[in-house]
Amino acid sequence: MENKKVTIDDIARELNVSKTTVSRAISGKGRISTATRERVMEYIQAANYKPNVIAKGLAKSKTYNIGFVMPGDYSLVDLPFFQECMLGVSEIASSYDYDVLISMVTENDMGQLKRLVENHKVDGVILTRTLVKDGPAEYLEANQVPFVTIGTSLNKEIVQIDNDHRSACRELTSILLMRGIRKLALIGGNKTHVVTQKRLQGFQDAFLEQGLSPDNSLIYMDVEHNVMIEKVVEEMVERQVECVICMDDSICTHVLNKLRKEKIRVPGDIKVASFYNSSLLESNIPSITSLNFDVKELGMITCRTLLDRMEGKTVQRRTLLGYEVSMKESTQNVL
Amino acid sequence: MENKKVTIDDIARELNVSKTTVSRAISGKGRISTATRERVMEYIQAANYKPNVIAKGLAKSKTYNIGFVMPGDYSLVDLPFFQECMLGVSEIASSYDYDVLISMVTENDMGQLKRLVENHKVDGVILTRTLVKDGPAEYLEANQVPFVTIGTSLNKEIVQIDNDHRSACRELTSILLMRGIRKLALIGGNKTHVVTQKRLQGFQDAFLEQGLSPDNSLIYMDVEHNVMIEKVVEEMVERQVECVICMDDSICTHVLNKLRKEKIRVPGDIKVASFYNSSLLESNIPSITSLNFDVKELGMITCRTLLDRMEGKTVQRRTLLGYEVSMKESTQNVL
DNA sequence: CTGAAAGCGCTTACAG
DNA sequence: CTGAAAGCGCTTACAG
Numbered sequence: 001m002e003n004k005k006v007t008i009d010d011i012a013r014e015l016n017v018s019k020t021t022v023s024r025a026i027s028g029k030g031r032i033s034t035a036t037r038e039r040v041m042e043y044i045q046a047a048n049y050k051p052n053v054i055a056k057g058l059a060k061s062k063t064y065n066i067g068f069v070m071p072g073d074y075s076l077v078d079l080p081f082f083q084e085c086m087l088g089v090s091e092i093a094s095s096y097d098y099d100v101l102i103s104m105v106t107e108n109d110m111g112q113l114k115r116l117v118e119n120h121k122v123d124g125v126i127l128t129r130t131l132v133k134d135g136p137a138e139y140l141e142a143n144q145v146p147f148v149t150i151g152t153s154l155n156k157e158i159v160q161i162d163n164d165h166r167s168a169c170r171e172l173t174s175i176l177l178m179r180g181i182r183k184l185a186l187i188g189g190n191k192t193h194v195v196t197q198k199r200l201q202g203f204q205d206a207f208l209e210q211g212l213s214p215d216n217s218l219i220y221m222d223v224e225h226n227v228m229i230e231k232v233v234e235e236m237v238e239r240q241v242e243c244v245i246c247m248d249d250s251i252c253t254h255v256l257n258k259l260r261k262e263k264i265r266v267p268g269d270i271k272v273a274s275f276y277n278s279s280l281l282e283s284n285i286p287s288i289t290s291l292n293f294d295v296k297e298l299g300m301i302t303c304r305t306l307l308d309r310m311e312g313k314t315v316q317r318r319t320l321l322g323y324e325v326s327m328k329e330s331t332q333n334v335l
Numbered sequence: 336m337e338n339k340k341v342t343i344d345d346i347a348r349e350l351n352v353s354k355t356t357v358s359r360a361i362s363g364k365g366r367i368s369t370a371t372r373e374r375v376m377e378y379i380q381a382a383n384y385k386p387n388v389i390a391k392g393l394a395k396s397k398t399y400n401i402g403f404v405m406p407g408d409y410s411l412v413d414l415p416f417f418q419e420c421m422l423g424v425s426e427i428a429s430s431y432d433y434d435v436l437i438s439m440v441t442e443n444d445m446g447q448l449k450r451l452v453e454n455h456k457v458d459g460v461i462l463t464r465t466l467v468k469d470g471p472a473e474y475l476e477a478n479q480v481p482f483v484t485i486g487t488s489l490n491k492e493i494v495q496i497d498n499d500h501r502s503a504c505r506e507l508t509s510i511l512l513m514r515g516i517r518k519l520a521l522i523g524g525n526k527t528h529v530v531t532q533k534r535l536q537g538f539q540d541a542f543l544e545q546g547l548s549p550d551n552s553l554i555y556m557d558v559e560h561n562v563m564i565e566k567v568v569e570e571m572v573e574r575q576v577e578c579v580i581c582m583d584d585s586i587c588t589h590v591l592n593k594l595r596k597e598k599i600r601v602p603g604d605i606k607v608a609s610f611y612n613s614s615l616l617e618s619n620i621p622s623i624t625s626l627n628f629d630v631k632e633l634g635m636i637t638c639r640t641l642l643d644r645m646e647g648k649t650v651q652r653r654t655l656l657g658y659e660v661s662m663k664e665s666t667q668n669v670l
Numbered sequence: 671c672t673g674a675a676a677g678c679g680c681t682t683a684c685a686g
Numbered sequence: 687c688t689g690a691a692a693g694c695g696c697t698t699a700c701a702g
Contacts, residue, residue, distance in 0.1 A: 005455075007679055018689045023681060030682080031687050053454040055679035058393050058694045064456075065436070072422055083418055087407055090439050094447050099436050099456055101400070104425050112429050119388040120340075121399075121434055226618055250614065257618045279585065280615065283561055283592045342695055353673045358697060365698080366671050390695035393678045 006049050015043055026051060053097075065101045066093060066306060067122040069113055069136060071129060072104030079250060080278045081295055082128055085150065088299025089126060096307050098123075107192075110136050117145050124310045126150065126302055130160070130194040148306040150298060152194050152318075159309060161302045161319045163293040165195055165275075168323035169202030170209070172245065172273060172291055176331065177210055181242045181271070185218040187232060187255065188247040196221065199247050199275070226254050233258040236270070243271035243331060249280040252288065271331040286329035293323050341384050350378055361386060388432075400436045401428060401641060402457040404448055404471060406464060407439030414585060415613045416630055417463055420485065423634025424461060431642050433458075442527075445471050452480050459645045461485065461637055465495070465529040483641040485633060487529050487653075494644060496637045496654045498628040500530055500610075503658035504537030505544070507580065507608060507626055511666065512545055516577045516606070520553040522567060522590065523582035531556065534582055534610070561589050568593040571605070578606035578666060584615040587623065606666040621664035628658055 008026075012019040017036065024030040025040035043049075057063050068089055070082045086100070093100050101122055103112040113136055116122050123146070127136055130151035137158060140147045149160045176184060186203050188196045200219065207214045218241060220232045233255055236244060246252035252274035259266055266272050266286055274281060274290040281288045298321055309315045343361075347354040352371065359365040360375035378384075392398050403424055405417045421435070428435050436457055438447040448471055451457050458481070462471055465486035472493060475482045484495045511519060521538050523531045535554065542549045553576060555567045568590055571579060581587035587609035594601055601607050601621055609616060609625040616623045633656055644650045 005679095009679075019680080020682080020689055020691095021687090024688090027681080033687055036687080050453040050455075052679050053456060054389060054393055054398060055694090056681075058389055058679080058696090059681040061694065063389060064454075068437070072425075086437065087439060090407075090437060090447065094450060097450070097454075099438075099451065099454075101434050101436050102403070102421065102425060103434075104422060112425065115429060115432070116434065118385040119399075119432075119434075120385075121388060254618050257620050261620045283589050285592050285596045340695095344695075354696080355673055355675095355698080356671090359672090362697080368671055371671080387695050390678090391697075393680090394695080394697040396678065 005052070006047055008051070011040065011043060011047070011049060015040060063121055063123050064097060065099050065122045066303070066310075067103050067113070067116045067125040068100050069103045069105055069125060069127050072106045072109075072112075079248070080280070081276065084295040085128060085299035085302075088296040088301075089303040090299075092300045092303035092307070098307065105136060107131075107135075110139065113139065117143055124148075124306045126306055130154075132192050132194060132197070146306065146310050148302055148309065150302050152198055154194065156317060159305060159315055159317055161298065161305060162195075162198075162321065163298060163323050164320045165198040165323075166202040166205065168291045168293075168325070169199040169245070169275075170205040171202075171323075172289075172325050173203050173206035174209065175325065175327065176243055176245075176271075176273070177206055177212065179331075179333070182212075183218070183240065183242040184214070185220065185236050185241045185244040186214075186247070187220045187223050187229070187244060187251055189222070189224055189251060191221045196247060203245065223251065229254040230258045233262075237262065237264055241270060243273065246272065246274045249274055249276045249278045249290075252290075253280050256284065256288075267330050267332050268334045273331055277326060284330075286332075289328045289331040290326055291323050292326050293321070297321070340387070341382055343386070346375065346378060346382070346384060350375060398456055398458050399432060400434050400457045401638070401645075402438050402448070402451050402460040403435050404438045404440055404460060404462050407441045407444075407447075414583070415615070416611065419630040420463060420634040420637075423631040423636075424638040425634075427635045427638035427642070433642065440471060442466075442470075445474065448474065452478055459483075459641045461641055465489075467527050467529060467532070481641065481645050483637055483644065485637050487533055489529065491652060494640060494650055494652055496633065496640060497530075497533075497656065498633060498658050499655045500533040500658075501537040501540065503626045503628075503660070504534040504580070504610075505540040506537075506658075507624075507660050508538050508541030509544065510660065510662065511578055511580075511606075511608070512541060512547065514666075514668070517547075518553070518575065518577040519549070520555065520571050520576045520579040521549075521582070522555045522558050522564070522579060522586055524557070524559055524586060526556045531582060538580065558586065564589040565593045568597075572597065572599055576605060578608065581607065581609045584609055584611045584613045584625075587625075588615050591619065591623075602665050602667050603669045608666055612661060619665075621667075624663045624666040625661055626658050627661050628656070632656070 008019045008022050011022050022040055024032045025037045053064055090100050103116050105113050125140055125145055125147040127149040130149050130153045149158055152162045153160045204214055223229055223232055246255055264270055274288050277290045277292045305315050343354045343357050346357050357375055359367045360372045388399050403421060425435050438451050440448050460475055460480055460482040462484040465484050465488045484493055487497045488495045539549055558564055558567055581590055599605055609623050612625045612627045640650050
């Protein structure tokens with residue numbers, strides 16, 4: 001519980017060696033006899049000395065921080081995705097003795113991100129979503145800040161980690177098609193998010209694979225607010241859609257509520273599937289067919305990749321992670 | 336888009352002044368003629384110079400970072416609360432030129448928090464929940480790290496900001512009692528969280544106020560997993576509870592699902608109320624009576640308080656924020 | 671009003 | 687194997 005900050009100088013004086021030596025003992029770099037190294041290490045242990053990372057950072061022009069950029073948009077802030085992802089990132093960062101600095105950006109305001117890099121407060125950045133026109137990514141590139149995106153980027157130069165949303169959506173759609181469902185609708189969110197595009201492609205892929213073509217009028221994009229969702233649901237019911245795939249759990253929750261309100265039964269009258277099997281859907285009755293991604297692992301891998309890259313290792317440009325299709329009651333056939 | 340980091344030295348050389356002068360122009364401290372100050376500032380503007388916060392930090396023994404400690408427990412990580420709160424914190428921190436460093440701790444592992452303070456990476460810390468036996472708070476106190484808690488702490492010396500959960504729960508309970516409801520149940524989570532205790536007290540307060548006493552066998556605490564929730568719901572139904580108050584939206588969601596599964600109607604057969612009006616409940620049918628707190632504002636106020644405290648200003652020990660009771664369909668009387 | 675110098679707590683060529 | 691010294695980019699008494 002001591003609090004007088006002991007420095008490398010104190011140790012040097014106490015041990016009658018130079019601070020160079022102490023520094024070497026700690027870092028393990030440079031020639032040093034095992035004897036002195038041990039003597040130093042012992043003292044450090046006993047005195048519970050912890051090097052001042054800030055000072056170290058100044059000397060090495062590093063901060064030992066990475067920036068975690070997440071959307072500050074109100075509609076997205078609720079998704080458990082970012083928090084779970086952060087858990088993975090944070091765990092790995094810690095193990096490398098890095099810390100995670102958060103930065104919330106919105107579509108029109110990346111001021112926080114700029115501050116972070118202009119103030120030299122991070123050595124690298126994780127972008128947690130990708131946009132078709134990706135301001136933050138462009139900014140980081142222009143300023144030569146090492147970064148990695150979670151989510152596919154159209155710019156192939158960018159190091160990116162993503163679950164394979166396209167294949168995932170294709171597989172889910174395929175299964176549904178093979179069950180004989182034809183009137184299949186898709187509801188998606190913001191089209192400027194790459195992930196939305198990828199899912200849409202997967203949906204179309206599945207149709208093509210089976211020599212079918214999707215009914216474009218049943219593909220609803222940019223459906224972001226509850227009012228819009230309700231309107232779409234009404235239209236789908238009227239048009240007797242057999243099954244609807246929701247691009248995220250938030251949309252799905254709204255869809256389910258609207259159906260409930262209208263007393264349309266799931267899966268009896270209409271089937272429903274979703275992306276992500278987050279807490280938003282957990283324990284729903286009926287259980288909801290959905291795609292599963294290991295978001296924490298995604299965070300961990302991303303963080304490791306960024307750290308590797310910052311150390312100058314060459315890393316894979318594009319990493320695609322798996323998924324799991326989990327068929328539940330909400331898409332079952334009812335006799 | 337320049338990237339050669341320009342330093343205070345460069346500016347001094349360029350302008351034929353000492354770096355002392357440049358520093359003074361920037362900080363605004365110390366005597367300096369308006370003329371030179373302006374000359375310096377102009378140059379800085381033009382060169383898009385940004386001081387290196389790390390170096391500044393070293394010189395002043397500050398980091399310009401605050402730590403935001405959130406639970407890494409899986410059960411809690413999903414609650415939108417922390418993310419929304421972080422949004423408020425982050426906004427204020429930015430405006431003071433501080434950054435937010437996250438740290439995820441669990442009940443058994445506060446290693447991340449320790450690293451943060453031992454590595455001298457933060458000037459202050461925000462604890463986002465309080466525990467009856469509060470390890471993190473004790474640690475910070477022992478190490479003399481300035482901190483503020485979100486949530487009431489039993490230790491009155493600790494600077495704490497909280498919504499008035501006790502009064503909120505009392506008021507909600509009162510309203511229900513005044514409507515003639517007597518068989519009122521309460522389901523709460525982890526009892527080691529102070530907030531759980533506060534809500535329980537509020538519940539009891541309401542009964543006492545009206546000269547009644549709560550049926551303790553209808554107070555269910557430490558109900559944390561879905562299995563337990565389901566069991567509790569079954570018992571409540573059997574005992575013909577009239578109304579149940581859920582201590583958080585996650586519990587409430589599970590309760591609602593279980594009731595739905597058992598085909599118990601809300602509010603017809605049983606009434607339901609919840610805390611927080613988060614996205615988890617949004618657009619539920621029926622709409623759910625619940626307490627509302629402005630979580631983002633909570634984050635903003637907390638951050639401001641911490642920053643004030645770090646600057647040595649005296650701050651209020653305990654700040655209680657308001658709440659709103661929002662009565663909806665789920666507690667309505669059905670004729 | 672302005673500047674030379676020491677200092678924040680480390681690292682790292684360079685010399686021995 | 688070890689150390690003196692310069693440096694990372696700022697701030698701040700102290701002197702003028």
